[in-house]
Amino acid sequence: MDGKFISFEGPDGAGKTSVIRQIQEELEQQLGEEELMYIREPGGSRISEEIRQLLFDNKNTDMDPRTEALLFAASRRQLVVSEIIPGLKAGKVILCDRYIDSSIAYQGAGRGLGEREIWTINQFAIDGLMPDLTIYLDIESELGLTRIAKHRSNQVNRLDREKLAFHQTVRQSYLRLQQRYPERIKLIDASQPLPAVINDVKATIHDRFSELF
């Protein structure tokens, strides 16, 4: 497939949304809007957005962890088929806010379901389709959660509400993934001021795809 598949990962509050917004704006100017696709997980397609509602509904506190893991994988499957594969076939640059690494870190490690088990169920969903590049925004859990509490307290979802220890486990899992796949996953220090984070992200994308930025 001709396109470029870039995923963005990180603990809650790392700044993914803020970074992607800027990257998207600049790439749209460089490439034109039609060459670019922004999607977010869970969600990004009609059916996947409906699964998102179920996953984040604050009244679903009794959701079983395996149900949660399967719903994230189901949402991902639908997104792959309805958006990502067609976008890549059309040669687009796809900016994807979270992908399989989120499930490994949050459900595999955070929920304690096992990183290998989550990898396996997600292979059924993605059928081998991995990002060309993953930007991992690394931040200490305390700082990430503080940012959310400060700026986004009116939109806190079921997973944001987890205890600090959960978020620390998630971060450790991300760091292990980055060490295991250093060619695909590039670590950016997200505790820096936003403009510095964005510069690092642009340089990392350019290193991988010299025609971008």
Ligand SMILES: Nc1ncnc2c1ncn2[C@@H]1O[C@H](COP(=O)(O)OP(=O)(O)OP(=O)(O)O)[C@@H](O)[C@H]1O
């Ligand atoms: N580098 C930064 N320095 C200070 N504040 C930041 C930085 N990046 C983002 N923020 C602020 O932190 C808050 C969370 O940022 P953002 O929503 O972009 O993070 P996120 O990684 O998408 O979070 P989540 O995964 O929980 O949705 C926002 O209010 C944003 O303005």
Ligand SMILES: Cc1cn([C@H]2C[C@H](O)[C@@H](COP(=O)(O)O)O2)c(=O)[nH]c1=O
């Ligand atoms: C894809 C995916 C996401 N999550 C969690 C991670 C976050 O807490 C939320 C997504 O919130 P955002 O503001 O849209 O980043 O969902 C997860 O646990 N597992 C996953 O596979």
